[in-house]
Amino acid sequence: MDGANIVVVGAGKGGYEFLKVLINTPNIHIKYVCDINPNAKGVLLAKERKIPCVTRLSDFIDDPDIDLIFESTGRPDVFDEISRRKRPSVSLVGSAGTRMVFSLLDSLNEVNRNLQSYRLNLERRIIERTEELEKANAALETEKAASEKLYERQREINEEKSRYLIHTTHQLKAPFAAIQNYVDIILDGYTGDITEQTRSIILKIRKRCELLSETIRDMLELAKLQSQMVDLVKEDIVLADLIGELAEKFSVAAAAKQVQIKTGVDGTIVVRSIREQLSELLAVLTENAVKYSKPGGSVELLAQRTGDDKVAVSVVDHGIGIAPEHTTKIFTEFFRANNAVRFEPNGNGLGLAIARELANYLEATIEVESKLNEGATFIVRLGSAETLPVRWGPAAGHEA
Numbered sequence: 330m331d332g333a334n335i336v337v338v339g340a341g342k343g344g345y346e347f348l349k350v351l352i353n354t355p356n357i358h359i360k361y362v363c364d365i366n367p368n369a370k371g372v373l374l375a376k377e378r379k380i381p382c383v384t385r386l387s388d389f390i391d392d393p394d395i396d397l398i399f400e401s402t403g404r405p406d407v408f409d410e411i412s413r414r415k416r417p418s419v420s421l422v423g424s425a426g427t428r429m430v431f432s433l434l435d436s437l438n439e440v441n442r443n444l445q446s447y448r449l450n451l452e453r454r455i456i457e458r459t460e461e462l463e464k465a466n467a468a469l470e471t472e473k474a475a476s477e478k479l480y481e482r483q484r485e486i487n488e489e490k491s492r493y494l495i496h497t498t499h500q501l502k503a504p505f506a507a508i509q510n511y512v513d514i515i516l517d518g519y520t521g522d523i524t525e526q527t528r529s530i531i532l533k534i535r536k537r538c539e540l541l542s543e544t545i546r547d548m549l550e551l552a553k554l555q556s557q558m559v560d561l562v563k564e565d566i567v568l569a570d571l572i573g574e575l576a577e578k579f580s581v582a583a584a585a586k587q588v589q590i591k592t593g594v595d596g597t598i599v600v601r602s603i604r605e606q607l608s609e610l611l612a613v614l615t616e617n618a619v620k621y622s623k624p625g626g627s628v629e630l631l632a633q634r635t636g637d638d639k640v641a642v643s644v645v646d647h648g649i650g651i652a653p654e655h656t657t658k659i660f661t662e663f664f665r666a667n668n669a670v671r672f673e674p675n676g677n678g679l680g681l682a683i684a685r686e687l688a689n690y691l692e693a694t695i696e697v698e699s700k701l702n703e704g705a706t707f708i709v710r711l712g713s714a715e716t717l718p719v720r721w722g723p724a725a726g727h728e729a
Contacts, residue, residue: 333358334360334395335359335395336399338402339364339401341370342370343427345369345371348374360389361382363382397420398420398421399426429515509539563602564602564604566600566604567599568595568599568642569595572594578615582619586622588622588626588628589628593630611709616680617680618644619646621669627646629646630644630645639711640712641711643707644709646706647703649669650668651697652666652701659697662678663678665678668701684707691711
């Protein structure tokens with residue numbers, strides 16, 4: 330609905346409730362509120378918000394800037410009169426459609442409010458617990474005998490934080506699923522024909538739900554990692570094979586952005602690690618590299634032994650880069666640099682926080698080197714490497 334100019338006709342009880350939801354919904358511009366009663370609740374609310382109020386259809390019907398009219402009176406004669414007099418380019422939604430849009434917008438606003446409340450609550454609880462931990466750490470310097478008790482307290486705090494995050498995010502899954510089902514029902518035509526303007530509104534609602542659902546999934550994944558609810562089964566992993574799988578996995582997304590994926594891996598390197606978590610860690614870094622690359626650029630997945638007989642896996646892009654003052658913050662939950670938000674508005678700031686937790690699980694380290702507007706290199710340093718018989722060939726290099 331970005332940029333659409335809206336008129337609400339009927340500002341009684343129903344119109345008043347609908348108007349409250351529209352006012353609190355981002356990217357909506359209400360051009361007029363129309364009602365024959367100048368003291369209707371919706372008219373009084375509109376006047377408080379400096380929204381023009383009129384009493385006759387003729388006061389707005391010929392305005393060339395109007396894109397969409399919501400008729401909420403429920404009176405067929407009013408709907409027919411507007412339908413007869415409006416310009417062909419103006420979309421008209423009757424009372425039944427208005428109630429449906431009201432229900433969807435109200436549900437979406439409620440979910441957004443709940444999510445913000447849960448997040449603020451969680452941050453407050455984390456700050457409180459962090460202050461407790463700081464006091465406990467200070468006490469450890471002089472009270473060695475209390476170390477075991479303080480360690481137990483720290484574990485309980487972390488578990489409480491994770492349980493709280495898991496609980497609150499699970500609570501959000503059901504209403505999101507319901508909203509998405511309602512949206513699909515409307516888009517599939519089960520509630521009747523809808524105008525193109527209304528379809529555009531519903532599609533944007535669905536897109537917002539998908540983004541918030543992705544945030545919920547990432548929050549659950551992060552909580553699971555922080556509460557140690559993952560399998561810890563190590564196995565021998567041929568890095569050339571794993572990186573080849575990642576290059577194949579992201580080849581479609583890279584092609585869509587006109588980005589080339591290249592690999593450079595010594596085919597003899599084997600590491601003993603947890604395959605699923607290592608793959609997920611490198612997938613997060615690869616996805617970010619593709620996302621923040623510019624068209625025509627490339628992403629390089631490299632792996633080599635280091636001087637200490639360990640392995641360094643590097644994910645290199647030549648995209649927007651990271652400002653120096655942000656390189657220490659990017660692994661913080663919900664943090665996104667300004668240039669990243671401008672380049673890719675759809676993001677939740679959880680990907681690199683998950684990567685950091687995965688690296689901790691793998692007893693690995695993760696580093697970043699970057700220059701603004703020139704790209705970034707993320708380096709994962711793994712434990713000691715083993716060696717397979719040399720098998721340089723197609724498996725050791727790949728382009729997508």
